[in-house]
Every structure is written in C-alpha cells, then in structure tokens.
Amino acid sequence: MKRNSLPFCCFSLWLVLTAVILQGVESAQGKYAQMLFNELFEDYSNALRPVEDTDKALNVTLQITLSQIKDMDERNQILTAYLWIRQSWYDAYLKWDKDEYDGLDSIRIPSNLVWRPDIVLYNKADDDFSEPVNTNVVLRYDGKITWDAPAITKSSCVVDVSYFPFDDQQCNLTFGSWTYNGNQVDIINALDSGDLSDFIEDVEWEIHGMPAVKNVITYGCCSEPYPDITFTLILKRRSSFYIFNLLLPCVLISFLAPLGFxxxxxxxxxxxxxxTVLLALTVFQLMVAESMPPSENVPLIGKYYIATMTMITASTALTIIIMNIHHCGAEAQPVPQWARVVILDYMSKIFFVYDVGENCTSPQRVKTQEHKLRKDFKYQKKQDRHKVVTSQLSRNRNNDSDLKKKLNGHLNNSNGIQCENAKDAVNCCSCYKVLIKNIEYIANCVRDHKANRAKGIEWKKVAKVMDRFFMWIFFIMVFFMSFLIIGKAI
Incomplete structure (x- = not known):
C-alpha cells in the first residue's frame, strides 16, 4: 500500500506546484500589462495619425468577412448584410520591448483609446449614423493594431429585375476613408476577395463570389486621390419558391383560357x-408589382403575366364574336360560299368537327342531307308545285264530263257535297282551289322553317369549327410562352 501511494503523492505535488507557478505568471503578466498600459498612454494622443514622418502615408489593411445576408429589399434597392470588418495598421507610438515586460507581446485595450482610421461604407443607405462598435483592439509589441468589429450594414444596390425570378444581382460594398486622402491613409486589400468561410447559407440567395478591387478616384471637390476598396457581392436568386407560388399557378390558370373555346x-x-381567369391573373400581377421596384424594366414573370392576360382578353373577345355567330337565326344571311368551302368542308375535317350522327368514317349521309337542305333553301321561293297544279286544272276544264265525274266522286267520298250540274261543279272546283292554296301555304311554311333551320345549323357549325381552331391556336401559344419562361429557368 505504501509503494502504490508514493507515485500518487508525487503527481499531486506536481499539480500544486504547476498551479502556483501559473498563478504567479498570470499575476506577473497582469502587473506588467498594467505598467505597460500606463507607460504607453501617458503622453499618447489618439487625435493625430500615428506616424513619425507626416509626409508618409499610413497603410491600413482591410478584410471583410460576410457572415449573413439579412435582407434584400428589391423595391427600395437596399441590401442588409452582417459583416465582420477587420482593420490592421501600425502605430509608431505604441511599441515596446517585450523582454522588458516579461515577454508580454500583446495586450487588448478599448478601441477608443487608440487612433482609428475613419473608414466608412460609402454607399451606406441607413438612417443611423452612429459610431462603429467599440470593441477591443489587439495591440502587439511592434506597434501593429488589429481591430475586429461586427457591423450590420445597409447598402444601396442597383437591382435589375429584368429576369426575375431567375435573376443574378451584383451588389457593391465600397469602403474608404472619409477625410484622409491617399497621401495620408492608403487602403490595402488583405485578400483578393471577401472571406466567405463563415457564411451562413441564405434561403433566398446563393453566393457565387465576393471579389475585391482597389480603386483610386479623384473627386471634383478635391485634387488629392482617394483610394477605396469595392467588394462586389455576386448573388443568384433561388427561384424554387417563386416557381411554385407565382409561376406554376399562372401556367395552370393560363391553360384554362383555351378550354373556354x-x-x-x-x-x-x-x-x-x-x-374569371383574367381576374385571377390580375391578382398575381399585383403581387409581383408590390415587391418589384417601380422601374422601366419589367420582370420576366411580369412579361409572362402581361402576355397571358393579353391572350385571355383576346380569347374572351373572340368568344363573344363566335357566340354571336352561333346564335345567328332566320334573319341572318346564308353562309358565304368561301366560308362553306374553307370552314365547313376543309377546316371541319382538319379539326374533326362533325354533326350529330356523323363521324370521320361515314360523312356521306350527312353530306346528302346538307345538299337536300341547301336545295330546299335555294328553291324555297319558287312555286313549281303551284304551276303544276294550275296546269292540271286547266287541262281538266277542257274535259267537263270527266271533271264532273272526278269532282263528284271525290267530293261525295270525302266531303259529302252533291253536285248535280255544271254550276255546282264549278263551285266545288273553287273550293278545291282554296284547299290547295292552304296546303301549299302550309308546305311553304314548313319548307321555310326547314331552310331557316338549315341556315342556323350551318352557322352553328361554323362557330363550332372556329371554336376548335382558336382553341388549338391558344393552346400552342400558352405552351410556347410556358416553354420560353421555363427555358430561362434552365
């Protein structure tokens, strides 16, 4: 038991000695840090540039890390982003020999105690002009100061919605000194692009890069050059949400328009x-217009809505015209010969439009009926039968005896009228003429009714053929427009 307890006691003694030494080191470092801070800032001023030679420019290294895209307001053209801004520079008056301070090589102090470059976002679009976040800076023994500060920036971004919702956007973030020119403060890129390693994926936008470019611009107010660094944020919209909520309903609704025919x-x-379809598309059009900026560039989905609404308006107008043709009655003119040939003979076969009882394999019977109706309509006003009856009566008058016998026999059998002499026969003949006129009048009415009915049937068939024709035309138009907008997505 004694042998086993000896190593454990040695290990415990080593842990206690290590803790005492580390506590002493920390206490010593805290003491040296306090002494170093007092000596460095005894005569230090953060109002002037920390350079020994005022003719030389102070180099400030800038690095931007994009953490999150909080919002993209297309209507107001404002990009809201969460950034980590790192700035580093050398302060000529904040140096020390780390060996004199027990190897202390860096300290962390409030940023408002040291000189800071007034680098701001040029294209800022925020109403809040407050100071940057006063986070601590890391001060090294060689005078290098590193300042990491988080920032939620609202920058102006020119949004091009011509291909919405399949659009790409490029938003610039331009950083530069507000008062110092390039001869006083020069800005250097830490990297060739913004840092995207800590970026949180956005549900609406994909990040395709953030290149950084340094620009030196001479403004009209001043003759000195002013350098700046512009980070271009390349964004691509995720279009799945808009496809399922705006585009697909519009496509389905637009396919209802040809079915009206x-x-x-x-x-x-x-x-x-x-x-109804036109009103539904108007609602979707208003939804898109509310989120888009009021610019001259109409978005792609807006063009699709406008084209579809124009097509539905045209289809509704054509439907009204075709319904007017369908309800043509006895007062209408007959179907013109060219319409009968082009529409009833050819187009009806192309679009498989047949009458009741007619099909594509046996149209001969219907053709015979149509020919008969046309013949009755063509000769409806002629009185051929009346002429035949009149000539027959004139021949019968030449033979009085035969006429008397025929009239007497016919009238005795049918009407019970007794004719005993030639005078009664003439009276019976006049009665027979009146009866024939009445029968002919009834026959003419029936013939006129059939002719008017045949004329109405022809106009109804013309309207039906035109309905089928425009239905396929508008189906092709809807399919073509839908194919174009889906092609933009691919």
Missing part, C-alpha cells in the same frame, strides 16, 4: 370563364 355555346359560361 371547348365549352358549349349554349352553356352560358364561356365569357364567365375568361373573365
């Missing part, structure tokens, strides 16, 4: 369907 004209819903 397929509705029967007697249903009374053809115009209602077109107006």
């Amino acid at each position: 397929y509705l029967p004209a007697d249903s009374g819903e053809k115009v209602s369907l077109g107006v």
